[in-house]
Amino acid sequence: MKFGKLLFLLLILLKPEFAQPQLEKQWAYAESLFAQEKYFNAITEAKRLAFFDTANQYSFKTNKLIGESYSQGGKLAEAVHYFTKAEITSKTKAELFATKIEIIKVNILRRAFSLVNHQLNEMEKDERFRTDSSSLQYWRGWNYLFHDDWQKAAEVFAKIDSAATLKNICEEVQKKKYSVSFAKGLSVVLPGAGQFYTGNYVSGILSLGWNVLFGYLTVQAFSAERVFDGMAIGTMLWLRFYNGNLTNAEKFAEEKNNILNNETLDYLQKNYQGLKP
Amino acid sequence: MRRLVFLILLSASPSNLFSQESELFTPEKRKAFADYLLCEKDYLRASEEYEAVNNVNQNDSLAYNIALCNLKMNEFEKAKNCFFQLRNSSLGEESKLLYFKTSYLVNQNFDEIADSSASRFKKEELKTSFMRLKLAAQIKSGMTANELSSLSNNFDESDAKIVKGFAENFAHPKRKSPLAAALFSAMVPGAGKIYTKNYGDGITSFIVTGLFAFLSYDNFRAHHNTRGWIFAGTAAFFNAGNIYGSYVSARNYNLEREEELNNEFDSYLNSKNYFVPKEIEGNCK
Numbered sequence: 331m332k333f334g335k336l337l338f339l340l341l342i343l344l345k346p347e348f349a350q351p352q353l354e355k356q357w358a359y360a361e362s363l364f365a366q367e368k369y370f371n372a373i374t375e376a377k378r379l380a381f382f383d384t385a386n387q388y389s390f391k392t393n394k395l396i397g398e399s400y401s402q403g404g405k406l407a408e409a410v411h412y413f414t415k416a417e418i419t420s421k422t423k424a425e426l427f428a429t430k431i432e433i434i435k436v437n438i439l440r441r442a443f444s445l446v447n448h449q450l451n452e453m454e455k456d457e458r459f460r461t462d463s464s465s466l467q468y469w470r471g472w473n474y475l476f477h478d479d480w481q482k483a484a485e486v487f488a489k490i491d492s493a494a495t496l497k498n499i500c501e502e503v504q505k506k507k508y509s510v511s512f513a514k515g516l517s518v519v520l521p522g523a524g525q526f527y528t529g530n531y532v533s534g535i536l537s538l539g540w541n542v543l544f545g546y547l548t549v550q551a552f553s554a555e556r557v558f559d560g561m562a563i564g565t566m567l568w569l570r571f572y573n574g575n576l577t578n579a580e581k582f583a584e585e586k587n588n589i590l591n592n593e594t595l596d597y598l599q600k601n602y603q604g605l606k607p
Numbered sequence: 608m609r610r611l612v613f614l615i616l617l618s619a620s621p622s623n624l625f626s627q628e629s630e631l632f633t634p635e636k637r638k639a640f641a642d643y644l645l646c647e648k649d650y651l652r653a654s655e656e657y658e659a660v661n662n663v664n665q666n667d668s669l670a671y672n673i674a675l676c677n678l679k680m681n682e683f684e685k686a687k688n689c690f691f692q693l694r695n696s697s698l699g700e701e702s703k704l705l706y707f708k709t710s711y712l713v714n715q716n717f718d719e720i721a722d723s724s725a726s727r728f729k730k731e732e733l734k735t736s737f738m739r740l741k742l743a744a745q746i747k748s749g750m751t752a753n754e755l756s757s758l759s760n761n762f763d764e765s766d767a768k769i770v771k772g773f774a775e776n777f778a779h780p781k782r783k784s785p786l787a788a789a790l791f792s793a794m795v796p797g798a799g800k801i802y803t804k805n806y807g808d809g810i811t812s813f814i815v816t817g818l819f820a821f822l823s824y825d826n827f828r829a830h831h832n833t834r835g836w837i838f839a840g841t842a843a844f845f846n847a848g849n850i851y852g853s854y855v856s857a858r859n860y861n862l863e864r865e866e867e868l869n870n871e872f873d874s875y876l877n878s879k880n881y882f883v884p885k886e887i888e889g890n891c892k
Contacts, residue, residue, distance in 0.1 A: 352631060373652075377640075377644070377652070379631075558822070558825060559822070559834075
């Protein structure tokens with residue numbers, strides 16, 4: 331009878347240990363779903379594991395996996411929420427660093443430039459991450475890149491040996507970009523010239539034509555001492571077309587730059603092999 | 608002794624301890640997980656878990672929770688059908704009330720609520736909720752003076768005051784006459800737009816029409832008749848546009864006020880959960 335009682339007690343005590351393989355299996359299952367890019371199901375199974383993991387042994391892993399799945403699915407706010415939970419449950423410096431970087435990566439994708447800058451500054455000040463300054467610089471470069479500041483991104487990547495490709499890409503984009511103020515300045519001097527600079531020739535010719543026509547009519551009205559006509563045509567027609575010409579030049583330069591930015595980001599997303607947000 | 612050892616070993620057999628099916632995926636555990644997901648507002652996953660359990664052990668509570676998930680996910684048609692099927696179940700009264708709420712949300716269907724009677728409900732709290740929801744529906748379709756006075760009997764003092772305000776605004780909406788707006792603009796350019804509180808457009812219309820009229824007058828006076836006619840035509844064209852614009856502006860003003868009032872009322876109802884007790888929409892702490 332004593333032996334029976336002892337065995338019973340042993341089994342009661344060992345129950346969590348028996349449950350352990352269940353949780354391990356569940357973790358492997360969630361991970362395999364993530365590897366198969368079945369992010370919705372990966373989240374479900376990771377949440378199930380977290381719910382039954384009463385000892386919180388898998389808290390960090392599940393929260394990180396859920397965060398990564400949400401991030402892959404484009405649910406960035408949810409991703410940050412779970413990465414933050416992972417950060418709280420991290421046990422080692424490496425885990426803490428990894429989750430902080432994940433949060434930064436998501437925030438880069440959200441184009442939260444100032445927030446990422448602040449987070450990177452805080453990490454740089456932190457003694458624990460003193461040896462990781464190169465990694466922090468790398469993500470700072472990406473932050474500039476997503477902020478369309480290709481010049482600064484190139485400068486940051488230039489300080490990192492492994493980021494030579496990114497540096498070259500950023501410099502290439504910076505060279506190809508149109509200067510918005512230069513386009514506008516050209517149109518100030520000669521209406522339509524800014525549009526020519528950005529390659530919008532038809533718009534440039536039309537802009538020049540309208541401005542010449544209404545400028546001529548205005549000057550003619552003033553020369554014939556029809557001051558009111560001159561003012562009416564000058565303010566309501568010429569000035570309107572002149573302003574339109576400036577806005578147009580600015581808009582075209584911005585549009586072309588946006589296309590270039592998006593094409594480069596798309597290229598990096600699909601072809602760049604290194605770490606990326 | 609042997610029997611005891613045998614029983615212990617049986618309960619701790621490897622198939623029982625290590626099988627995934629028996630541990631995390633038992634109906635009871637799935638139900639517990641689904642309840643957790645529902646409280647976490649992860650309605651899609653909660654609904655899937657409830658459905659998985661319901662396929663094994665069908666019961667009203669699970670079907671009710673599935674309907675709730677659909678309601679929370681704004682899948683109103685699905686939720687409505689689920690609540691309708693539960694109308695005679697053990698959760699019949701709660702389902703009926705949520706059916707009416709969903710019906711209200713799905714296509715602002717007020718007739719179904721208006722035609723129903725509170726006597727369907729035996730629980731006093733649900734009866735009151737239904738009465739309030741019914742009155743809310745009536746408010747939108749416009750109330751008579753008698754109906755307006757009945758509002759105080761069905762709402763708390765503070766709510767009654769707000770609801771009455773909405774009811775009066777729905778019954779007597781502040782409208783602008785499109786015809787009057789057009790006439791005002793015909794008399795003074797832009798006046799119709801100012802009447803419809805479209806001040807910027809009104810002033811612009813006045814200046815533009817006035818300017819072209821003056822240019823026309825100035826050119827006729829200087830014997831530039833062709834230009835005079837061109838500016839006169841332009842002024843007439845602008846004024847015709849301004850008269851029509853004032854008519855449209857009044858119509859838009861009425862539509863905007865109507866939409867504003869509807870949005871405000873919907874927002875108020877939403878803040879009050881459409882007078883439905885929150886306890887019947889999930890028991891989360």
